[in-house]
Amino acid sequence: MIHFLYFDPGLGAMIIQAIVAAVAGVVLFSKNLMFKIKSFLGITKHDDEVFDDIDVKDSDIESKSHSDNQQ
Amino acid sequence: MTTNNRHSSSFRDPSGFIFIDQGVVKRSISPLYFEQYQALKSNGVFKKLHNAGLLIPHEELSVSDSEIIIQPEQIPFFTYPYEWSFIMYKAAALLTLKIQKFALEQGFALKDASAFNVTFYEGRMVFIDTLSFDFYTENTPWRAYKQFVSHFLGPLLLAKYNGVESLKLMNTFMDGIPVKMIASMLPFKTKLNPFLYSNIHLLAKYEHKHNEDYKGVSKVSKLSKKAQLNIITSLYDFIKKMSLDESSEWGNYYDKTNYANDAFDQKSTIIDGWVKQLNTNSVIDIGGNDGTFVRKIHHNVKQALVCDIDNNAVDANFKTLKINKETYMLPFVFDVLNPSANIGFNNKERDSFLKRIQRYAPDVTMALAVIHHMTLSGNIPFELSAQFFSSFSKYLIIEFPKRDDSWVQRLLNTKGEFKAHFDFYNIKHFESCYTRYFDVIEKVSIDNSEREMFLLKSIHD
Incomplete structure (x- = not known):
C-alpha cells in the first residue's frame, strides 16, 4: 500500500481503534434508540440549517448540485 | 520539464506533486499512484465527488508512462x-x-x-x-x-x-x-x-x-x-x-451602533456608488464583521474576501452565506496587527497573508471603522497603515472616525494620562500621511456623525 511511504499513523492509534469503535457503537446505538423514542413522541428537533448528514445524497452525485449558485 | 516549478509545499506525499506552469496550478502524478488514480477515475469516484462539490474538480491534461498531469480548478485565494x-x-x-x-x-x-x-x-x-x-x-x-x-x-x-x-x-x-x-x-x-x-x-x-516500539514488530x-x-x-x-458558548465583543456591533440608521444607509450608498463607479470585480473588506456592508453592495462583485478578528462575526458570515447559498463571499479570521506569516519547511510551505493578497490583488480594499482601532489600540502610525493598504490594492475605501466620535473618545480615554500623545489622531494628519501613498479621488462626510469616507487611489503600481 502506497501510504506506508508517507507518514506514521501511530501504532497506539491503530490498536486503539477497536476500543474507540466499540464505544462509538454503543453511543450510536443509544442515540438511535433515543431518536426513535423521541420521534414516536413527536419531539424531534428540526434539522441543522448549515450542516447536513454524513451521507452523500444520490441527487448530489448525479447532478451538479453546486452549479445552481448565483453570482 | 515539469519538476522545475514544483510548488514549495508539495513534497510530503510521494504519489505526486503540485507545480506551477505559467501561473497555472497543475498536479503531476507519479507512476506509484497510477493504479489508484485509474481506479478512482474508472469507478467514477472522482466524478461523483466533483458533482457533489466535495472534491475540487480537475481535468486530465496528459498521460505518459512516467507521469500523468491533471489541472485542478484554480482557486484564486487560499485560506489556511x-x-x-x-x-x-x-x-x-x-x-x-x-x-x-x-x-x-x-x-x-x-x-x-x-x-x-x-x-x-x-x-x-x-x-x-x-x-x-x-x-x-x-x-x-x-x-x-x-x-x-x-x-x-x-x-x-x-x-x-x-x-x-x-x-x-x-x-x-x-x-x-x-x-x-x-x-x-x-x-x-x-x-x-x-x-x-x-x-x-x-x-x-x-x-x-x-511510541517506543522501535522494532515495529507489533501485531497487525x-x-x-x-x-x-x-x-x-x-x-x-x-x-x-459542537458549539461555542462565548459571547463576542463585536457580535452585536451594529445593534450597539454609533450610527443613526440614516447614517448607516448613507454609508452603504456611498460604498455601493464607488464600487460601481470603479467597475469592481474583487474586493477585500478588512474588519468586515459579518459581511453586512459587502452584502449592501448592489454592484455584481465576483469575489469578496471579508475578514475580521472576531470569530463570532466570521461564524455569522459563514452561516449567512450558507443559508443564502452565496458563492462570491469568502470569510476568514484575520488580525490586521499580526497577519499570517510564511511558515513550514524553508518558510515556504504556507504563504503569508501579504504574499497571498498581493498575488490576488483585489481591485478595492475596504477599511470601514477600522483605522481608529489600528491607530489607537495597535499604535500603528498612519504612515505604516497607509503603506500597508497601498501594497495590495489599487483603490482603498476608508472610513475615518474623527476625534469627537464616541468610539474614538472611548479608545482615547483608555490611554489615561498619555492621551495627549495621541493628539496626532486627527483628520488633517491622517490626510497628510495617506496622500503620500494615495491620491484622494473623493471625500464625503456622513451626515449626523463624526465620520468621513474617502475613496483613495494608490500612487504606486
Missing part, C-alpha cells in the same frame, strides 16, 4: 486552517469525514486527514488533495485516524473548552496538535464522556505506551469496516453538534 472560524473549521472536519465514509463505501479510504487538504472555495469547504485516496484493505483500521484527531477533533475541542483562539495553534503545529498536549489541556470533565475519553485521553495513553491490528464506519459516524455526529 489557522484562518478559519470555528464553524468553518467544523465544516472542514465534517467534509473530511463525509469523504472518508463515501470513499469506504466505494472501496477506497483517505490515506491522510490533514486540515491543509481542505480550503474554502465558492461558498463551501472543499477537499483539494486529489491524491489522498488509496485502496481500502478489508479489516484494516483507518491510518489517518490519529491525524484526524490532531488536525480536527483536537483543535475543535480546545476551541470549545479553552477559547476559540486555540485554533491558531495550527499555525505552530502544522502536523497537527500533539494528542498528549490536547489531552493535557482539556478539563477533567471530558474524561467522563465515553466518546471523548476514548478518542482523546485513551488515545494519548496508547500513543505514549506504544484488525478492524472491520462496520466498526470503522461507527468511528467515522460517531465523530461526525459529535462534531456536528
Whole structure:
C-alpha cells in the first residue's frame, strides 16, 4: 500500500481503534434508540440549517448540485 | 520539464506533486499512484465527488508512462486552517469525514486527514488533495485516524473548552496538535464522556505506551469496516453538534451602533456608488464583521474576501452565506496587527497573508471603522497603515472616525494620562500621511456623525 511511504499513523492509534469503535457503537446505538423514542413522541428537533448528514445524497452525485449558485 | 516549478509545499506525499506552469496550478502524478488514480477515475469516484462539490474538480491534461498531469480548478485565494472560524473549521472536519465514509463505501479510504487538504472555495469547504485516496484493505483500521484527531477533533475541542483562539495553534503545529498536549489541556470533565475519553485521553495513553516500539514488530491490528464506519459516524455526529458558548465583543456591533440608521444607509450608498463607479470585480473588506456592508453592495462583485478578528462575526458570515447559498463571499479570521506569516519547511510551505493578497490583488480594499482601532489600540502610525493598504490594492475605501466620535473618545480615554500623545489622531494628519501613498479621488462626510469616507487611489503600481 502506497501510504506506508508517507507518514506514521501511530501504532497506539491503530490498536486503539477497536476500543474507540466499540464505544462509538454503543453511543450510536443509544442515540438511535433515543431518536426513535423521541420521534414516536413527536419531539424531534428540526434539522441543522448549515450542516447536513454524513451521507452523500444520490441527487448530489448525479447532478451538479453546486452549479445552481448565483453570482 | 515539469519538476522545475514544483510548488514549495508539495513534497510530503510521494504519489505526486503540485507545480506551477505559467501561473497555472497543475498536479503531476507519479507512476506509484497510477493504479489508484485509474481506479478512482474508472469507478467514477472522482466524478461523483466533483458533482457533489466535495472534491475540487480537475481535468486530465496528459498521460505518459512516467507521469500523468491533471489541472485542478484554480482557486484564486487560499485560506489556511489557522484562518478559519470555528464553524468553518467544523465544516472542514465534517467534509473530511463525509469523504472518508463515501470513499469506504466505494472501496477506497483517505490515506491522510490533514486540515491543509481542505480550503474554502465558492461558498463551501472543499477537499483539494486529489491524491489522498488509496485502496481500502478489508479489516484494516483507518491510518489517518490519529491525524484526524490532531488536525480536527483536537483543535475543535480546545476551541470549545479553552477559547476559540486555540485554533491558531495550527499555525505552530502544522502536523497537527500533539494528542498528549490536547489531552493535557482539556478539563477533567471530558474524561467522563465515553466518546471523548476514548478518542482523546485513551488515545494519548496508547500513543505514549506504544511510541517506543522501535522494532515495529507489533501485531497487525484488525478492524472491520462496520466498526470503522461507527468511528467515522460517531465523530461526525459529535462534531456536528459542537458549539461555542462565548459571547463576542463585536457580535452585536451594529445593534450597539454609533450610527443613526440614516447614517448607516448613507454609508452603504456611498460604498455601493464607488464600487460601481470603479467597475469592481474583487474586493477585500478588512474588519468586515459579518459581511453586512459587502452584502449592501448592489454592484455584481465576483469575489469578496471579508475578514475580521472576531470569530463570532466570521461564524455569522459563514452561516449567512450558507443559508443564502452565496458563492462570491469568502470569510476568514484575520488580525490586521499580526497577519499570517510564511511558515513550514524553508518558510515556504504556507504563504503569508501579504504574499497571498498581493498575488490576488483585489481591485478595492475596504477599511470601514477600522483605522481608529489600528491607530489607537495597535499604535500603528498612519504612515505604516497607509503603506500597508497601498501594497495590495489599487483603490482603498476608508472610513475615518474623527476625534469627537464616541468610539474614538472611548479608545482615547483608555490611554489615561498619555492621551495627549495621541493628539496626532486627527483628520488633517491622517490626510497628510495617506496622500503620500494615495491620491484622494473623493471625500464625503456622513451626515449626523463624526465620520468621513474617502475613496483613495494608490500612487504606486
